[in-house]
Amino acid sequence: MFLKILEAVLRTGNRMNVGTNRGDAHAFKLDTLLKLVDIKGTDGKTSLLHFVVQEIVRTEGSHISGSNHHPASDNVHQYTLQDEVDFKKLGLQIVSGLSGELTNVKKAAAMDSDMLSSDVAKLARGIEKVVQVVKLNEESPLKETNQKFSEAMKSFLERGEQEISTIQAQEKHGLSSVKEITEYFHGNSAKEEAHPFRIFMVVRDFLSILDGVCKEVGKVNERTLVGSRQSVMPANPMMQTFFPEIIGKQPSDSSESD
DSSP states (O other), rough: OOOHHHHHHHHHHHHHHHHHTTTTSOOGGGGGGGGGGOOOOTTTTTTTHHHHHHHHHHHHHHHHHHHHOOOSOOTTTTTHHHHHHHHHHHHHHHHGGGGGHHHHHHHHHHHHHHHHHHHHHHHHHHHHHHHHHHHHHHHHHTTTTTTTHHHHHHHHHHHHHHHHHHHHHHHHHHHHHHHHHHHHHOOGGGGTTTTTTTTHHHHHHHHHHHHHHHHHHHHHHHHHHHHOSSSSSOOOOHHHHHHTTTTTGGGGGSSSSO
């Protein structure tokens, strides 16, 4: 769903910038997601993120309706108002589910890579100190007396050294993956070296915004759908506020030139 949102944002941005040198973009920086609520439609109220969410809700709801209705047993074009309400609710639930990942993203965003590296290094140094203690115990005149201690420490060291090596490998792999994903979305990870986990902060903030927008879109859909008594729904008002030149033209506008 996150990929679908990214694709929808890219397509919408290209559509809005058609005819300009920004109208054929193949990518955008992830930070742009945080600005979507600041880009308003012609009504001055609807944000671009509201529009994107509404369009994805419509698409997902359409997919659900297509899978739940079969031409052999039903006419897919003859939906009731309740069908439309249910499909939009299900579509919105799918989009809203993305914010359920917020807990894990929050954990990643709160991580301090320097502190993580420091803690791993402390564990490694602690193991080295235990090795020194065991060595001194082996050289002690009381070696026989402390044999049980020595055996217990050797067993601990064997497990500890293996686990430390595993942790160090995971740390290296994790930081490498973060660098890779940062370069994918930002092009140059060197600029983010001071805050290597900032990519998660961006996603965290976006998911928080998305959660609020989904709730607002849900309320708008409820008012629009419940207030309607027609089986065929009107054109999407959010589409009209962003692309009035191609959608939702009124009969009175037909005589006007584009």
